[in-house]
Amino acid sequence: MGPLVGETELSKALLEAADNLLKPHSSTDATLRLLDNVESLLATVEQDVTESLTKALAPSMKALVSADLLRNPDSDVRVSVVSCLTEIMRITAPEAPYDDDQMKEIFEVTVEAFDKLADDTSRSYRKAEVVLETVAKVRSSLVMLDLECDDLVLDMFRRFLKIIRLGHPLLVLHSMETIMITVIDESEDIPMDLLEILLSSVKKESLDVSPAASTLVEKVLSSCARKLQPCIIEALKSTGTSLDMYSPVVSSICQSESAITQGHSDTDIIEFKD
Structure with missing residues (x-):
């Protein structure tokens, strides 16, 4: 998805996407499609976001760390969630977007997601590549060190x-x-x-x-x-x-x-x- 025209449209799309994430999902494929949409939207968000866009991001940020998503039993769903969370960390860098306990849990699932790099035919291989690249670029490992x-x-x-x-x-x-x-x-x-x-x-x-x-x-x-x-x-x-x-x-x-x-x-x- 290319950049949306205007901040208002982006804010509206983010709020709608977050609302969809919080609804019961009919299948794993449906969940993955919703997460792909959220990731595409987050990828268009630059750093130094405005106050209104920050408010529009909040529901998605909250939904992504819910147990239903972050600890979903399907490994591809977890990788997609991590991919979205990595975009959020890029947007908020160098500040961590969540509290210490939440960040520790996010990093646990992130490190687990790297296992997908072992098989380039896996559904989540490309997402794991992007997560790895972003973690390297925004130096997320420094937060891991800070959190011991x-x-x-x-x-x-x-x-x-x-x-x-x-x-x-x-x-x-x-x-x-x-x-x-x-x-x-x-x-x-x-x-x-x-x-x-x-x-x-x-x-x-x-x-x-x-x-x-x-x-x-x-x-x-x-x-x-x-x-x-x-x-x-x-x-x-x-x-x-x-x-x-x-x-x-x-x-x-x-x-x-x-x-x-x-x-x-x-x-x-x-x-x-x-």
Whole structure:
């Protein structure tokens, strides 16, 4: 749907869409069509909305976090709801649109939605792509850190590394990389569990780690070299693990100052190789 002519028409359409969301739905397909309409409307809303448009957004915002939608038993419905909520987060950024408990619940369903990226033939694959891209762009992961969603962040990293494959579009790869780098750069302390997830992905002879996951982590490690160097050195010392057990990028971070100063120079393009 293209941009609607005038704020009045947009406000009216948003109010009508919210009203439809609150009514009983005849089927899952009907619910998905309603959510598609809401998402299309939200996509036309710019940041710095007027007071009248903010009022028109409120009913949809309330409806989307209702248990019937956010915790709907159908996974495609939940992804569509998350897609709408991600648009709302884009509109209100950098302010969070909901209270802390609601935001935590939204992030839980958002991270779950990333599972749809594992199958590009799934009904919700494209929506999951857009959600991932928007989360990276508006830096939603910073709110996750503020809310101390530490376990959820670890879960998100694990899912990324399980899902990522060589056939994914560059946008998916770059968005995952951006989110992971944002989390590491903005974390006051690097949890050992998070470091372990990264290092295990670049360990030689790891049979359960895909080439795509290893390459993604190598990019993240290189980009965050300055922040991660002391943590990695300490971790290897405490476990008595040899550098030889890991990808050369780990040795570069631990041994070469030039590798650290170069960290952010090559993060814009990801080249995945077999």
